[in-house]
Amino acid sequence: MLIGVLGFGHIWSARPGRAGGPAAYFNTTGILVSGKYRHRSCAYGHIRIDECTGFHPIRADRWLFRVFESESITIWNGVRKLFLKERLPKGASPERYLTRISSAELGWVDRQAPWICDYGEVISFSEGNGQQEALVLLPAFGWIASESGFFHLVPDRRRPWRAEFKCHLNDEGGWQ
Numbered sequence: 797m798l799i800g801v802l803g804f805g806h807i808w809s810a811r812p813g814r815a816g817g818p819a820a821y822f823n824t825t826g827i828l829v830s831g832k833y834r835h836r837s838c839a840y841g842h843i844r845i846d847e848c849t850g851f852h853p854i855r856a857d858r859w860l861f862r863v864f865e866s867e868s869i870t871i872w873n874g875v876r877k878l879f880l881k882e883r884l885p886k887g888a889s890p891e892r893y894l895t896r897i898s899s900a901e902l903g904w905v906d907r908q909a910p911w912i913c914d915y916g917e918v919i920s921f922s923e924g925n926g927q928q929e930a931l932v933l934l935p936a937f938g939w940i941a942s943e944s945g946f947f948h949l950v951p952d953r954r955r956p957w958r959a960e961f962k963c964h965l966n967d968e969g970g971w972q
Contacts, residue, residue: 799866800890800957806833808853818847825922825929836924841876863888889956899928903944913938
């Protein structure tokens, strides 16, 4: 599967490589508590990126809008995992998008109601202190429902590795 990266969660951790080999970096969601992001997982999972790809969390912003080769999400001992294996050359078109959503950006998500499209998948979801953050995989034009409306992930026609959420205004019938 080809995954375009649009965003990462706020929490990074590392596991040193065996016998001095390259490290593995893990990313998940968190909630700001007393000035620090903490795990408040409702659904725990993480993304893995190996250092041998050239990745380092300090420069994670350089990896946004890039496309990775990956397998589907796996679940082991209740933990949802997505391994971003290999970065593809610039210009590759993704099949799905990895994005971070938060209540501060899209509004509060009612997890008890249908809030993500059928082809969307949750990797991690944190909630607490009136905040939410989630890492999700969405197809092009996939949607998220929140108290602020329906947000569709719309790819850039000229640069398909980029996409952004656009709000569909139900009462006016247009896009914002």
